[in-house]
Amino acid sequence: MTSPARTIFLGSGEFAVPIVSALAQHHAINLVGVVTAPSRRAPDLPEDVPVAAWTVRSQVPMLRPRRLREPEVVERVLGARPDLLVLADYGQIVPGALLTAPRHAALNLHPSLLPRHRGASPIQAAILEGDKETGVTIIQMDSGLDTGPVVAQARYTTDGTEIAPELEARLSLLAADLLADTLDPYLAGEIEPRPQPAEGATLTHPLRREDGRLDPVRGITLIDRQIRAYTPWPGTFFETEAGRVIVWDARPLGGGATRKAGTLLRLPANRVALAASDGLLELIEVQPAGGRRMSGADLVRGRPGLIGSIIE
Numbered sequence: 001m002t003s004p005a006r007t008i009f010l011g012s013g014e015f016a017v018p019i020v021s022a023l024a025q026h027h028a029i030n031l032v033g034v035v036t037a038p039s040r041r042a043p044d045l046p047e048d049v050p051v052a053a054w055t056v057r058s059q060v061p062m063l064r065p066r067r068l069r070e071p072e073v074v075e076r077v078l079g080a081r082p083d084l085l086v087l088a089d090y091g092q093i094v095p096g097a098l099l100t101a102p103r104h105a106a107l108n109l110h111p112s113l114l115p116r117h118r119g120a121s122p123i124q125a126a127i128l129e130g131d132k133e134t135g136v137t138i139i140q141m142d143s144g145l146d147t148g149p150v151v152a153q154a155r156y157t158t159d160g161t162e163i164a165p166e167l168e169a170r171l172s173l174l175a176a177d178l179l180a181d182t183l184d185p186y187l188a189g190e191i192e193p194r195p196q197p198a199e200g201a202t203l204t205h206p207l208r209r210e211d212g213r214l215d216p217v218r219g220i221t222l223i224d225r226q227i228r229a230y231t232p233w234p235g236t237f238f239e240t241e242a243g244r245v246i247v248w249d250a251r252p253l254g255g256g257a258t259r260k261a262g263t264l265l266r267l268p269a270n271r272v273a274l275a276a277s278d279g280l281l282e283l284i285e286v287q288p289a290g291g292r293r294m295s296g297a298d299l300v301r302g303r304p305g306l307i308g309s310i311i312e
Contacts, residue, residue, distance in 0.1 A: 004030040005083040005104060005187055010068075012037040013089040014050045014165075015172045019109055022176035023086055024058060028183050031060055032080050037091060038064040051089075069095045084187070087141065088175065099141050104187060106141040109179060111171045113137060113153060115201035118146035123168050125204045126158070127229035130221075133157055134167070136175040138182055140193045145203070149193035151186060154178040163228045212236040216261040216311070220252040220279040238274070239312040240264075242303050248293060249285040250274075262310040264300070272296035274311070 046052035085106035112122035135155040139148040273280040283296030
């Protein structure tokens with residue numbers, strides 16, 4: 001009988017938690033360690049890193065290096081004699097020595113249908129681009145950025161209402177199931193990883209605060225996608241004479257443009273909307289700078305001068 005594969009998991013965020021949990025429960029796996037992100041506070045506390053919190057609860061040995069590529073860190077990981085590395089939502093580049101040393105190599109679970117949406121923000125990109133279908137891909141890692149050969153994929157059909165955290169949660173469960181189904185044939189050598197096609201490859205970038213700035217000239221479809229894609233980070237916002245306003249929830253309304261793009265309007269039943277180039281965006285929940293989250297109606301109730309103004 002084959003011994004379970006000695007496995008080290010690398011991951012940090014919420015997306016990774018169902019995956020490491022499925023890995024730990026798999027009969028073909030002996031999870032000998034977890035590598036995760038350090039706390040941004042001192043001392044290292046598990047509560048602010050989801051995988052660290054899971055690891056403490058599960059009593060699995062844990063390493064939280066500032067830089068994975070430091071020679072002493074690589075030596076400690078290899079000292080655990082892993083047969084397999086599995087990575088999801090980790091956020092650091094994995095040194096080549098860690099990719100090649102395990103006899104079963106290193107697997108990465110990426111939340112897109114590679115080669116589409118490689119890089120740092122695939123979930124947000126799928127929403128922003130209005131993709132009708134997304135999913136998760138298991139690749140055998142190489143030295144490139146999400147360029148390794150494909151081991152397995154699972155698809156997910158979108159309905160055009162997804163918000164980034166909700167889509168991330170659905171894809172993380174899909175990834176956990178896919179990994180559980182893939183490990184036996186992969187470890188048995190029954191899966192031949194296939195190279196990614198060159199056609200259809202796209203690259204996403206790390207999100208910045210400025211990515212969330214709303215431009216009403218772009219139209220309500222793109223603005224709606226932007227709000228859903230960038231919740232909660234980097235968030236979406238616009239600037240007014242009274243300061244910055246963060247948009248947490250909005251609803252696109254049809255009917256065509258009625259006022260200059262960027263104008264704040266009052267709607268029936270004391271509702272509030274932002275005029276775009278091709279329609280209106282009703283502001284359901286917003287947050288003024290330094291204030292609490294509130295309805296659009298409450299925003300202009302306290303700042304009536306905003307009605308009729310044009311955002312900067």
